[in-house]
Amino acid sequence: MSRLLIKNGRVVDPSQKLDEGLDVLVVDGKIARIAERITDKDAQVVDATGLVVAPGFIDVHVHLREPGYEYKETIETGSQAAAAGGFTAVCCMPNTNPVNDNPAVTEYILARAREAAAARVYPIGAISKGLAGEELAEMGEMVLAGAVAFSDDGKPVVSSYLMRRAMEYSLLFDVPIVDHCEEPTLSARGVMHEGAVATRLGLRGIPAAAEEVMVWRNVILAQLTGARVHIAHLSTAGSLEAVRQAKARGLRVSCEVTPHHLTLTDQAVAESNYDTNTKMNPPLRSAEHVEALVEGVLDGTVDCLATDHAPHHWDEKSVEFDKAPFGIVGLETALPLTFDLLVVKHRMPLSRFVACWSTNPARLFKLPGGTLKVGSPADITVFDPELRAVVNPEKFRSRSRNTPFAGKRLRGWPVMTVVGGKVVYRRG
Numbered sequence: 001m002s003r004l005l006i007k008n009g010r011v012v013d014p015s016q017k018l019d020e021g022l023d024v025l026v027v028d029g030k031i032a033r034i035a036e037r038i039t040d041k042d043a044q045v046v047d048a049t050g051l052v053v054a055p056g057f058i059d060v061h062v063h064l065r066e067p068g069y070e071y072k073e074t075i076e077t078g079s080q081a082a083a084a085g086g087f088t089a090v091c092c093m094p095n096t097n098p099v100n101d102n103p104a105v106t107e108y109i110l111a112r113a114r115e116a117a118a119a120r121v122y123p124i125g126a127i128s129k130g131l132a133g134e135e136l137a138e139m140g141e142m143v144l145a146g147a148v149a150f151s152d153d154g155k156p157v158v159s160s161y162l163m164r165r166a167m168e169y170s171l172l173f174d175v176p177i178v179d180h181c182e183e184p185t186l187s188a189r190g191v192m193h194e195g196a197v198a199t200r201l202g203l204r205g206i207p208a209a210a211e212e213v214m215v216w217r218n219v220i221l222a223q224l225t226g227a228r229v230h231i232a233h234l235s236t237a238g239s240l241e242a243v244r245q246a247k248a249r250g251l252r253v254s255c256e257v258t259p260h261h262l263t264l265t266d267q268a269v270a271e272s273n274y275d276t277n278t279k280m281n282p283p284l285r286s287a288e289h290v291e292a293l294v295e296g297v298l299d300g301t302v303d304c305l306a307t308d309h310a311p312h313h314w315d316e317k318s319v320e321f322d323k324a325p326f327g328i329v330g331l332e333t334a335l336p337l338t339f340d341l342l343v344v345k346h347r348m349p350l351s352r353f354v355a356c357w358s359t360n361p362a363r364l365f366k367l368p369g370g371t372l373k374v375g376s377p378a379d380i381t382v383f384d385p386e387l388r389a390v391v392n393p394e395k396f397r398s399r400s401r402n403t404p405f406a407g408k409r410l411r412g413w414p415v416m417t418v419v420g421g422k423v424v425y426r427r428g
């Protein structure tokens, strides 16, 4: 019998409409009791005075790079980075080598995640075989092996016919189809957001329309099929408008926004003097888009936050802007970046903040967490809303350090992460 007692914290759990000072008792990996002043002489006691105790944060969009690109990240380092970032679970994208397009790869990922014993890992299977966009992957077999959603992330599903079939097939298992929305003839070899900054820098632009065309296509197909469609890393005001209208029509369309698209604009490319850690897909957008995204999170059009943690090796990023791979790491900066912006700056209620990182992702992807209800798995995120600290990539658990936020002072850091009753991360 293992017992853990988290005392005196501010328990914020939107699934039970809780936001008050309470103690949380964990017994044998499950939430056993939540009440004022619990005493238990056999339990390991953690004093959470001044800290927020929330249902475990879930990142539905990460790239763990294993199998195939272990020099960038492994399931072990990635799930440890997740734990250190305050996440108790992550969903990992299938753009590995081999691609996660069959149950053998899905099972391999789950086995490696069990060995790592840090954050839980839920694999997302590929929509198409080899991410080639031609034939549907073995979706049913992958669901049986443990896949929780489907996506060709890294690539768009260009064929609307294939997307329609994937959506129809997903209805059999009632899992979401997650789309990286990009119309490749519009984004054509662009490397940053199309606009005044790109023109001034002499870099090829990716227009907002390249994303919006595909978001609208997906809304139309969601209407046709009735499928659950989740828009990955939504980055433009027009995409948000499409999601808003889809929701108004009662369609099962949801979306996520990343911390970097909420906190940086395309100016970062200029200000950083072409730092390739400002290069990601979709690109950092202009201020009007960023303002619309923040508004969308505050008004609830955006369902959840997700990092799109995309580790790349230092060598790969140490090249000309044009030639560098797209993507930045995100797991170990996400919580303070979004807390500082949304809760401190924009006064978002803590319960809404926790809903975006825990309750909503759990509901959309039908994952076991997202709640501290008695009897549920003890996946708990504890963070310090007052703690101010500077981002230091040297200390990342991740194998990669490709972040544009090095040296940034932020408020609201994770201090303890509990997965199934086990403390998998403790700050300091």
Ligand SMILES: NC(=O)N[C@@H](CC(=O)O)C(=O)O
Residues within 6 Å of the ligand: 063, 095, 153, 154, 155, 180, 279, 280, 281, 282, 308, 310, 311, 326, 327, 328
């Ligand atoms: N976001 C990125 O810039 N890169 C991702 C791919 C993706 O999420 O589309 C990657 O796998 O590196």
Ligand SMILES: [Zn+2]
Residues within 6 Å of the ligand: 153, 154, 155, 180, 232, 233, 281, 282
């Ligand atoms: Zn993507």
Ligand SMILES: [Zn+2]
Residues within 6 Å of the ligand: 061, 062, 063, 093, 153, 154, 308, 310
């Ligand atoms: Zn991605």
